[in-house]
Amino acid sequence: xxxxxxxxxxxxxxxxxxxxxxxxxxxxxxxxxxxxxxxxxxxxxxxxxxxxxxxxxxxxxxxxxxxxxxxxxxxxxxxxxxxxxxxxxxxxxxxxxxxxxxxxxxxxxxxxxxxxxxxxxxxxxxxxxxxxxxxxxxxxxxxxxxxxxxxxxxxxxxxxxxxxxxxxxxxxxxxxxxxxxxxxxxxxxxxxxxxxxxxxxxxxxxxxxxxxxxxxxxxxxxxxxxxxxxxxxxxxxxxxxxxxxxxxxxxxxxxxxxxxxxxxxxxxxxxxxxxxxxxxxxxxxxxxxxxxxxxxxxxxxxxxxxxxxxxxxxxxxxxxxxxxxxxxxxxxxxxxxxxxxxxxxxxxxxxxxxxxxxxxxxxxxxxxxxxxxxxxxxxxxxxxxxxxxxxxxxxxxxxxxxxxxxxxxxxxxxxxxxxxxxxxxx
Amino acid sequence: xxxxxxxxxxxxxxxxxxxxxxxxxxxxxxxxxxxxxxxxxxxxxxxxxxxxxxxxxxxxxxxxxxxxxxxxxxxxxxxxxxxxxxxxxxxxxxxxxxxxxxxxxxxxxxxxxxxxxxxxxxxxxxxxxxxxxxxxxxxxxxxxxxxxxxxxxxxxxxxxxxxxxxxxxxxxxxxxxxxxxxxxxxxxxxxxxxxxxxxxxxxxxxxxxxxxxxxxxxxxxxxxxxxxxxxxxxxxxxxxxxxxxxxxxxxxxxxxxxxxxxxxxxxxxxxxxxxxxxxxxxxxxxxxxxxxxxxxxxxxxxxxxxxxxxxxxxxxxxxxxxxxxx
Numbered sequence: 001x002x003x004x005x006x007x008x009x010x011x012x013x014x015x016x017x018x019x020x021x022x023x024x025x026x027x028x029x030x031x032x033x034x035x036x037x038x039x040x041x042x043x044x045x046x047x048x049x050x051x052x053x054x055x056x057x058x059x060x061x062x063x064x065x066x067x068x069x070x071x072x073x074x075x076x077x078x079x080x081x082x083x084x085x086x087x088x089x090x091x092x093x094x095x096x097x098x099x100x101x102x103x104x105x106x107x108x109x110x111x112x113x114x115x116x117x118x119x120x121x122x123x124x125x126x127x128x129x130x131x132x133x134x135x136x137x138x139x140x141x142x143x144x145x146x147x148x149x150x151x152x153x154x155x156x157x158x159x160x161x162x163x164x165x166x167x168x169x170x171x172x173x174x175x176x177x178x179x180x181x182x183x184x185x186x187x188x189x190x191x192x193x194x195x196x197x198x199x200x201x202x203x204x205x206x207x208x209x210x211x212x213x214x215x216x217x218x219x220x221x222x223x224x225x226x227x228x229x230x231x232x233x234x235x236x237x238x239x240x241x242x243x244x245x246x247x248x249x250x251x252x253x254x255x256x257x258x259x260x261x262x263x264x265x266x267x268x269x270x271x272x273x274x275x276x277x278x279x280x281x282x283x284x285x286x287x288x289x290x291x292x293x294x295x296x297x298x299x300x301x302x303x304x305x306x307x308x309x310x311x312x313x314x315x316x317x318x319x320x321x322x323x324x325x326x327x328x329x330x331x332x333x334x335x336x337x338x339x340x341x342x343x344x345x346x347x348x349x350x351x352x353x354x355x356x357x358x359x360x361x362x363x364x365x366x367x368x369x370x371x372x373x374x375x376x377x378x379x380x381x382x383x384x385x386x387x388x389x390x391x392x393x394x395x396x397x398x399x400x401x402x403x404x405x406x407x408x409x410x411x412x413x414x415x416x417x418x419x420x421x422x423x424x425x426x
Numbered sequence: 427x428x429x430x431x432x433x434x435x436x437x438x439x440x441x442x443x444x445x446x447x448x449x450x451x452x453x454x455x456x457x458x459x460x461x462x463x464x465x466x467x468x469x470x471x472x473x474x475x476x477x478x479x480x481x482x483x484x485x486x487x488x489x490x491x492x493x494x495x496x497x498x499x500x501x502x503x504x505x506x507x508x509x510x511x512x513x514x515x516x517x518x519x520x521x522x523x524x525x526x527x528x529x530x531x532x533x534x535x536x537x538x539x540x541x542x543x544x545x546x547x548x549x550x551x552x553x554x555x556x557x558x559x560x561x562x563x564x565x566x567x568x569x570x571x572x573x574x575x576x577x578x579x580x581x582x583x584x585x586x587x588x589x590x591x592x593x594x595x596x597x598x599x600x601x602x603x604x605x606x607x608x609x610x611x612x613x614x615x616x617x618x619x620x621x622x623x624x625x626x627x628x629x630x631x632x633x634x635x636x637x638x639x640x641x642x643x644x645x646x647x648x649x650x651x652x653x654x655x656x657x658x659x660x661x662x663x664x665x666x667x668x669x670x671x672x673x674x675x676x677x678x679x680x681x682x683x684x685x686x687x688x689x690x691x692x693x694x695x696x697x698x699x700x701x702x703x704x705x706x707x708x709x710x711x712x713x714x715x716x717x718x719x720x721x722x723x724x725x726x727x728x729x730x731x732x733x734x735x736x737x738x739x740x741x742x743x744x745x746x747x748x749x750x751x752x
Contacts, residue, residue: 047699047722048471048611048740079468152468162699163683164645164663179458192461258463373457379444380452 007334010325014343017322020315027308031201032364041204043254044159053158054137055217056086060124064145065097071145072105072112079151080158082111086136089145090115090127121408124213125229125236132224141217146262147173149215156257157217167222167249168240170199171215171257180265185377186384187263187270192369193362199253207305208245209253213237214261222249230287232408235280238310242288245306248297271391278313278395283402285310316389317396471611471740472594475576478541478558485524486543503539513537528561546577550584563595566602581612585620585751601731603751607743613720614738617731622750624732625707627671627689636660638673645680654678656691663698672696674709681721688725690714692732702726706743708735715739 059071068089075087089102091114102114115134117127131140139161143149153171160169172195178188202209211218213236223229226243229236241251264270292298292306326343329335335343359378366375401407451457470476482505490509505522513519515532523537528544531552539556540546546557549565555572557563563577566584574592575581581595585602592609593599599612603620633651636642636658645662646652652666656673663680664670670684674691681698682688688702690712698721700706700714705727708714713736715721720739723729729747731737741747 042703042724042726042744044701045469046724046742047701048469048720049699049722050718050720050739150463150468155469162663162681162701163665164680165647165665165683174461174463176460178460179455182452185452185458188460260460260463369461371457371461373451376444376447376451378448380448 003332007329007332010329010332011334013325014322014329017318017325018343020318024308024312024315027305028198028361030205031198032360034201034204035197035361035368036364038204040200041206043203043252043256044162045156045254045256047159047162049155049159049162052081052084052155053139053161054084054086055080055139055141055154055158056088056131056135056137056220057141057143057154058128058131058135059087059089059143059145060092060127061089061094061098061102061145062092062122063094063096063098065094065101067146068098068101070148071143072101074148074150075143075154076105076109076112077151078149078154080154084137085111085154087112088115088131088135090117090131092117092122092124092127093119121231123231123234125233126231128236129228129231132220132228135220138220139217140220140223142214143259144214144261147214147259149259153215153257153259156254157215160252160254161217161219163250163252165248165250166219166252167244168211168218168251169216169254169257170209170212170251171254171259172196172199173212173215173261174258175263176260177262177265182380182383183267183270184263184265185374186381189362189366189374189377189381190384191263192365192371196255196365196368197361200255202305203253203255207302208241208309209251210309211237211241211244211251215257215259218244233280233283233287234276235284238281239284239288242284242292242306242310245298245302246288246291246295248295267387271387271394274388274391275395275398278392279398279402280395281310281313282396282399285314286399286403313392314396316392320389320393471592471609472576472596474556474574474592475558475578475594478539478556478576482522482524482541482558485541486526488524490526529559531565601749603733603749605749605751607741607747609743610741610747611739612737614715614717614736615741616737617733617735617749620733620749620751622733624709624750625689625730627691627707627709628669628687630669630671633668633671636676651686669704697721699724705729708732708737710734711736713737 057075061068072089091099091102105112106114115130139158141154141157157169157171160166173191175184175188175191177184199209218240223240226247230239233239244251264273289310292310293303295303298306359381362378363375485507488507490507503522505524507524507526509526511525511529513532513535516534518536520538522539525540525542529542529546531549533550536553540554542559545561546559546563546565549569551568552565553570557571557575559577561578562580564582566587569583569587571588571590573590575589577595580597581593582600583589583593583602583605586604588606589610593607594611597613599610599615600618602618603622630651630653633653634648636654638655639657641659643661646660646664648666648668651668652670654660654672654676656675658676660678664678664682666684669686670682671689672678672691672694675693678696682696682700684702687704688700688706690708692710695713697716700723702725706723706725707730709732711734714723715738717738722740722742723737724742725744727745729741729743731747731749733750
């Protein structure tokens, strides 16, 4: 390949990168406008109902002795009739006191029916497939073990299934350990933007709000009918979301169904989490992209949103490639100095404020949530640029390796931030 | 040289100022707490009454005639306990009052928060902020409530009244003509035989049709408008992405979820929820939910209740509702 042709290829690549960035920037900007100044679509949380749907609540656990009691106590205190409620904590090959804690609660509370997974592949998706077979009730709600749902939350999530077209529901996750360090503060901002603005806007605009795997639920028979959860996935939530949409079902986002969670406070833990999300999400993208594009149940704009949703974890390496191409073009003399600098700033700036840290979405979210001083932290989101790009890109390379080598995926649990419970606690 | 130095300093200031502010917030942690949720929150149609009773209910046993001080945690709350209403027509009272007996309100009274241990009646053109009644309440006409009203047994609201944010009762709620409301909860909520015009059902050209007098035994999902013709029976829930008209005497044995407006014809019945992202009209003798299985009529915009409508449960209009009447 001669130098001129190579330069043209790189220049074309940079143009594509800029076009992709513009599309995502417009999308995020549209979402922010929708949330701030357009009609907000109501969810079903204001419905009062004497005949609540029977639900099974699932809490996957692997070495969760530090948080298991809190999660179970919160669920047992739910404002939900016990005869309409079943709680299945899944002990996924724990090696700590989780097993004994679950046994203790099962003895005391008939509605607690633990599932003990003793051998085989670990992972939420495998456990959920077992739950699909043993759950007694038609609606399954899923919580992570470190979540402590309030008493009204089950009601609020269950109400979404009033709509016969709804296949899944998603609530809002709010970090509890916000003030611990820089990472938790930045993740808190990201979560606000992601839920308060991004998810609600997609719901407002009749696009594709996402089922998020926790603080959410789905119709059991429906998931069984579409083949259960793929065992070769690390992002069973994304996978389920797109499969539901592709077959004409809807996901409801319930912004006021809120639940505290703990976000990672160590950069290494966050790196692994993001890498796993990227790997799982990209596998889901490869598996479902054509189904979304070809779905006859979705409008053009919904399909476009679905494609952008699926590609979101494939973008960072594309952008890093754009930066590299920019540098190469600069040294080849094929790009004017000013243009090269501007494009470099554009890519870095966009990724800092537009993609993984959509600054206007976060700003809008903080406005809606009443955040005042925390908005000053927005410039520090710049620090997440390289970090997020590296973690997500690592996930992309994992995905490529998985595909090329037909490699099985292995579940990697996110480390808990909460301290171990005191010895002798009842 | 000086201009270059100034330029560099200006650039550095512009570049580092936001980072400096971020650093200050990071160190001082002025806004580092988790977003305040209310995890104990539970959807409860009579929440206001329960909360108010918890604060003020114990005063029902306090000696009459003595000021009880501040019990509502507001500096301007001046709570007094009385055996009987000390009001005459056109009285204005800024106190929070605990009435240990029944209260028969004269005309044109302007008052604040009242806790009535017995029954409440009268109240023509009564202006109040809050009323909690432990017995039966029959108030109006022309009652104006700014915040909420609740009766432990039954609540009857005469014509031309406004219920503020919430009107509720442990038993039946009866609304006469031209009553304005936002949320009403009762077992059941009924409207009286009022006059007044009910908005006509919209014409829906191109709508999907459920034939008159037919029986449909499955959920229905309509991509556009849907017209369930008179006398039809649907055993299942309905989802409609456009507008929905349920004809006279038709029955939906399930819930109704609609993106557009909903119009329930005369005598039409829905046994589940009626949920609309726009507005809802319930015509003459329309019924929603069943005794012992309370549900909701929810509209993101407005609700119009015609005469002799019955709703077992909650009627909730985000932008306000009204009963028909002159």
